[in-house]
Structure formats: C-alpha cells, structure tokens
Amino acid sequence: MGMNTTITGMVLSSMPISEYDKRVTILTLDRGKISAFARGARRPNSPLLASTNPFVFGDFEVYEGRSSYQLVKAEIKNYFSGITSDLTCTYYGSYFLEEAAYFSQENTDEKNMVKLLYQTLRALEHEGLEKELVKLIYDWKLLVLEGVYPNMFSCQCCGSRENLVGFSVSKAGVVCTECIGRESVLPMHPSTLYTLQYIISTEIEKLYQFTVSGQVLAELKELLCQYREKYVGHKFKSEKFLDDILL
Ligand SMILES: [Zn+2]
Numbered sequence: 001m002g003m004n005t006t007i008t009g010m011v012l013s014s015m016p017i018s019e020y021d022k023r024v025t026i027l028t029l030d031r032g033k034i035s036a037f038a039r040g041a042r043r044p045n046s047p048l049l050a051s052t053n054p055f056v057f058g059d060f061e062v063y064e065g066r067s068s069y070q071l072v073k074a075e076i077k078n079y080f081s082g083i084t085s086d087l088t089c090t091y092y093g094s095y096f097l098e099e100a101a102y103f104s105q106e107n108t109d110e111k112n113m114v115k116l117l118y119q120t121l122r123a124l125e126h127e128g129l130e131k132e133l134v135k136l137i138y139d140w141k142l143l144v145l146e147g148v149y150p151n152m153f154s155c156q157c158c159g160s161r162e163n164l165v166g167f168s169v170s171k172a173g174v175v176c177t178e179c180i181g182r183e184s185v186l187p188m189h190p191s192t193l194y195t196l197q198y199i200i201s202t203e204i205e206k207l208y209q210f211t212v213s214g215q216v217l218a219e220l221k222e223l224l225c226q227y228r229e230k231y232v233g234h235k236f237k238s239e240k241f242l243d244d245i246l247l
Contacts, residue, residue, distance in 0.1 A: 005064055010057040012101045024052045027100055032108040036062055036069035055080040082125035089124055092131050095238040096120055103146055112145050115204050123208035136220045137207055140199045148231050152196045155179055164193055169226045192219040
C-alpha cells in the first residue's frame with residue numbers, strides 16, 4: 001500500500017493527458033526530478049488547475065504508488081506570475097526550466113539546483129537586471145553544479161596563478177601569457193576571468209548582484225557556447241528560440 005508524502009519543488013513542465021488530466025514534471029529538493037499524474041487538473045474548477053503550471057513553486061502532496069506518483073493537492077508559495085505575465089520573461093524562463101530538466105536526475109538530492117532555479121527566476125522578474133546576463137550566470141552556474149566547468153584559477157599548462165589571459169576550450173580552462181603561444185586560445189578580458197571566478201566560487205544567494213560591460217557579456221556567451229558544445233553537446237530547443245526571436 002502506498003502513502004501520501006509532501007515534497008517541495010517547482011513544476012518544470014506540464015502535459016495534457018486525455019481530456020481532463022495532466023502529467024507534471026516537478027524538480028524536488030530531496031527526490032530530484034519526478035513525474036506525477038494530476039487527475040482532473042484540466043477541469044476549470046479543479047484546485048490543481050493553477051498549481052500544475054510551469055514555474056509554480058510550493059509543497060506538493062503526492063500519493064506514492066508502486067511505480068508512479070499521483071498529485072493529491074498543492075500548497076503554492078510562488079506562482080512567478082511576474083514571469084508568466086511577460087512574454088520575454090516567459091521565453092527566458094522556459095529555457096531555464098528546459099535546462100534544469102535536462103541536467104537534473106531522478107531519486108537524488110537536487111537542493112542546489114532548485115535553489116539556483118528559484119533565485120534565477122527571481123532575478124529574471126527583477127526589472128533592473130539584464131536578462132541576458134541572468135541567463136549566462138545561470139548557464140555557467142549550472143555547469144558548476146554539474147561538475148562540468150573549466151579551471152579558471154590556474155594555467156592549464158604550467159599551473160601559474162598569474163597573468164591568466166586566454167581560455168583554452170580543449171584544455172578546459174585558462175592559459176597564462178607564458179604558455180599562450182603553444183595553445184589555441186580564445187581572448188579573455190580580465191573582467192571576464194574575474195566574473196567566471198566569481199560565478200564558480202560564490203554561493204547561489206549572492207550570484208545576481210553585479211553587472212558587466214558589453215564586451216564581457218559577449219565573451220561569457222562565446223566561451224559558454226564553445227565550452228558547452230564540447231563538454232555537454234546538447235542543444236536546447238528553447239535557447240535556439242530565444243536567439244531567433246530576441247537577438
Ligand atoms: Zn602557463
């Protein structure tokens with residue numbers, strides 16, 4: 001016999017099933033990514049109607065069956081309506097959810113990823129922050145959480161911690177002035193180096209507290225594009241969409 005459990009998390013996606021039901025994917029603190037069946041959630045008077053939409057964060061009471069979860073009720077703490085009411089924010093937010101769904105796993109502790117996603121969506125709602133920078137900080141920090149990130153603190157050829165001026169995709173990190181002639185590197189402004197060091201080492205709560213120049217933003221994007229292509233190799237549908245529509 002199964003039993004009811006309460007799990008905390010965010011709805012990543014929601015798919016209609018038959019005429020009245022939904023299947024939702026929730027990124028949870030303790031159990032990672034789970035899939036739950038929400039019976040009757042498409043009925044206009046269902047208490048589950050609004051609480052099974054993407055971006056919704058809260059406590060979900062689920063009945064844990066032998067092989068699947070069934071959503072019983074939800075107590076929502078944040079609907080992120082500042083995102084869903086704005087088209088540009090929705091495009092960015094949808095990409096953040098797709099990326100979280102790709103990197104998160106089932107039956108594992110995903111507290112940090114939930115925390116990162118939550119803080120990132122709050123930053124996205126904040127009108128004073130540049131959305132493209134929010135995206136790049138999130139993209140890079142996700143790689144850090146996944147353990148797939150470059151060494152930005154010492155030269156990948158000689159170990160020097162000074163004069164780090166280039167970025168080598170193949171060596172997965174920075175290269176110093178002494179070694180730069182022997183490696184094919186991408187140029188890197190000192191502020192780009194500092195920004196990536198900050199993103200890697202700072203705690204999630206303090207990530208969205210700085211701005212950068214246009215040049216640094218462009219470098220963060222180019223390095224990410226090349227690095228992720230080599231070490232992750234996955235293309236995100238909603239990112240292509242973002243590039244096509246917004247840039
Ligand atoms: Zn070196």
